[in-house]
Each structure stands twice: as structure tokens, then as C-alpha cells.
Amino acid sequence: MSTESDFNGREVIAERENEGNQLEENQIKEEQPPQFDVRVSTDNMAAYLKIKPAFPGQKVSYEDVSAVLVQRGITYGVYEEKIRLFCEEGKFFSEMLCAKGIYPVDGTDGFIDYFFDTSKEYKPKEREDGTINFRDLDIVKNIQKDTVLCTITPPKGGTDGTDIFGHTVPFTAGRFPVLPTGSNTVVSEDGLSLIAGVDGCIEYNKSSVNVSEVFYVRGDVDSASGNINAIGSVVVMGDVREGFSVKAGKDISIRGMAEGALIEAQGTISISNGMNGMGKGTLKAGGNIVGKYFENAILISENDIYADILMNCKATAQGSIILKGRRASLIGGSYQAGQKMVVKNVGAPSYTTTSVSLQSQQLNDKLVIGKEEDSVEKLEQKRLQAQNEFEEFQKRFAELTAQASLGSRKDPNRENLMVKAAMMRKFQLGEAVKAIDTKIQKLKEAKNELSDYKIVGISIIYTGTKLTIGPFNMNINNDYSNTKFYAGSDGIVFAPVLPSDLP
DSSP states (O other), X not given: OHHHHHHHHHHHHHHHHHHHHHHHHHHHHHHSOOXXXXXXXXXXXXXXXXXXXXXXXXXXXXXXXXXXXXXXTOOSSBOHHHHHHHHHHTOTTSOEEEEEOBOOBOOBOOEEEESSOOOOOOOOEEOTTSOEETTOOOOOOEEOXXXXXXXXXXXXXXXXXXXXXXXXXXXXXXXXXXXXXXXXXXXXXXXXXXXXXXXXXXXXXXXXXEEESEEEESSOBSTTTOOEEESSEEEESSOBOTTOEEEESSOEEESSOBOSOEEEESSOEEEXXXXXXXXXXXXXXXXXXXXXXXXXXXXXXXXXXXXXXXXXXXXXXXXXXXXXXXXXEEEEEEEEESSEEEEEEESOTTOOOEEEEEOOHHHHHHHHHHXXXXXXXXXXXXXXXXXXXXXXXXXXXXXXXXXXXXXXXXOHHHHHHHHHHHHHHHHHHHXXXXXXXXXXXXXXXXXXXXXXXXXXXXXXXXXXXXXXXXXXXXXXXXXXXXXXXXEOSSSEEEEEOOGGGOO
């Protein structure tokens, strides 16, 4: 019995010792904290949490995690609800996003709005009827002075961010573009617009916008360039081909030649090698037309025409037609000037019909003066008669005033009236003489100036030439050498060429 009792006692003691050890072991486990692994992204914008419990089933609270995060300095963007749920579920085998910052919102870049076509692809224009004009490629980008070329839309501001440590993360400001300033451009006062400084054409590349007063065609005006229409001047380095046109608000300079084309300028047209118009080529200039050789072309100038040869052309100049050079000839066709023509030869030995004419309002006005007034001789006779009357009255004037003085004792008022009447008559006779003098001077000047409207043939004006000066016509039936023709009061007169007649 005692033995059995001893055995049972030892079991009880052993069992109690085991319970004590278990309690001690459990107490030790509970005192061991879980391991917290907090991983922070390289940009400090996110934190990731992993928990390794000290023993299975170990409880972890939000407060435990929060304390660890605060210890690490993570105070912003903490996901409290997610952490609480994570702790409750105890799914510590996975990693969770426990905090996240707010990224900054960068500002947007500013940009430039262009108010012209920046494309360098030239396409034919469509006509109103839907057909395509393959000659009009719109290669010239015209712009008027003070027109806005482009404007800057400024960059928009952004928003700062905050990282998980509560630090401000500044946003990146948008880029402010630079105006593509170039020649003949002006920046507006607010610095946001680029304005054309002159009338001209736009030359665009990515770094600059230029406004050029001269548009250069590096080769020919043909199907590659299309028609040219510029607000400023145009320089064509090559030729202008048949069927194409060049128009300019200022001058046109063609280094080669022109074929059956339309050339139109508000200023001067200069063609180095001239033009073969093929019967349809036309030149219209607000200034001079200058070239070496023109054949089968139409020339219209509001000023002068200068050339060496005009052959079978129809030419009109409001100023003069001046031919210089080795030949300096008008051969065939019709030519009209407002003031004068100076050439070596008109027509040809083959009696080619050539019409030359002087027509202008100034010429007509001077011719009218000669017709409205009497001849100088008649006017001088009238002046002599008026002068004699004036001198006779001056002699009588003294007598009239003396008579009026004698009669003044009886009637003073009558004396005053007589003196006033005599003075008025004297003034009228004097003014009549002055008026006749003015008419004589005006008529002499008109006759002298008529000789400035002339057709000068330095060498030969051939038979077959038709001359017209104002209302007067003359057919040349014999060759005239070194002769000038101008209008007299009754018709065309001619005289030898003087040095003063030459340009």
C-alpha cells in the first residue's frame, strides 16, 4: 500500500511540475513580441508590412502595429482600417500595404498655337466646282504687318504631394515655351504673342519664325512650285514656265526668262533675259518693266518700259518707252506711251507694220489749251489794244479828277462818285492787260511742253510705221533718219534729233 501510495504521489508531483513548466513556457511565449518587418519604397511613398508571430495564434493589435510605424517615423497615409482587418484575420503569411503617400501632380507644359499652316507639304487647291488646280500649291504663306503669328498658352500649375513620413514632395513645374522669334517679328508687351513686323511671307522652322519681305523661288516657277502669289517682293532664280503665274505686292525679279506666263507686280518687273510670250504672256506692273527682249507679249506699265527689243508685242506705258542696247528696236506690234518713246529703229526694212502712239490726259489738256485760245499773235494784238486803252485812260484820269475837284464845291458827293468810278475803270483796264499776259504765257508754255511729248527715232523710222500723237495720225511712207515727231497745233510735225532728246 505504501508503495502504491508513494507511486501515485510521485505521479501527482510530476504532473504538477509539468503544469508549472507549461504555465511558465506559455508565460514566456506571451512575453515574446511578434517580429515586424516594415519595408519602405525607394521614393518613400509606400510602406509594406509583414508580421511574424512569436508563436502560432499569437494576437497582434492595431496599436502594436501603429507603435512600430510611429517608431519608424511613418505617420502619413496609414491605412488604419486595413491594418485592423489584417490583425483580426491573422493572415500574417502575406505582406500588406500599410501606408501610402500622395504623389505630386506635376504642372502641364505650356504650348504654342500657330495661326498659319506649319506643314511643308504643299497640296493642290480645290476649286469651288470641286476640280483640282494643280498649278496652285499655296507655297507662299503671306502675312500682313501687325498680324499675330503665334501665341503661348502658359503652363498650368501642379499640386505638391506628401510622402509617408509627412514630408512635402514638390511638384515639377511645366515647361514655359520660348517664342520662335526671327527676323521682322515683334514680341507683344505681355511676352505671349509673336507679331509680324512687316508685310511679307512666313519662313518657318522649329526654332524660329521669320517674316521676309522677299520670297525666293530657288529654281523655276513650274509644276514643282506652282503659281506664286506674294504680298511682298518675289525673286525667281530660274525661269517662269508657260501657263504659270507670279504675282507680287511689290517687285518681281526673274533671273532667267519668262514664257507664256502671267507676271503681275504692284512695283517693278525685271526679267534678265526677257520674255517670249507665245501670244498670251502678260506683264502688268505698277512701276517699270525692264528686260532685254520681249516677243509676242502683252506689256502694261503704270510707269516706264525699258528694253533692247520689243517684237510683235502690245505694249502700253503711262510714262515712256525707252529702248537701249545694240539694236533698241520696235519691230511689229503696237506700242503706246503717255509721254515719249526713244528708240533707234521703228519697224523693219521689210516694211513690217508697226504702230506707235502717244496718248495721255496731260497731252490732251495741252492740245486743248491751244485750241481754246487764240494764237499767240492774235493775243498779242489784243494785248496791245488793251494796253493802249489803259494808257489813254490814264491820261484822262488826271482830267477827270480835276473836273471832279472843281465841281466839289457845289456837290461833294458827286465828286466822290466820279473819282471812284474813274479808279474802278482804271483798275479794270489794268486787269484786262494782266489777263491777256497770263493767257499768252500759258499758251507759250503749252506749246513748248508739247514738244516734250515726242517719238524719237535715233537711227531709222521705217516705211510702214503708223504714228499717232493725241488726235493726230501719220503714216510713214518714206524712211526717216535721226528724226523726232511731236504734236503741233494742227498736226504732227517733225524735226532733227537733238542731244537734249536723248535719255
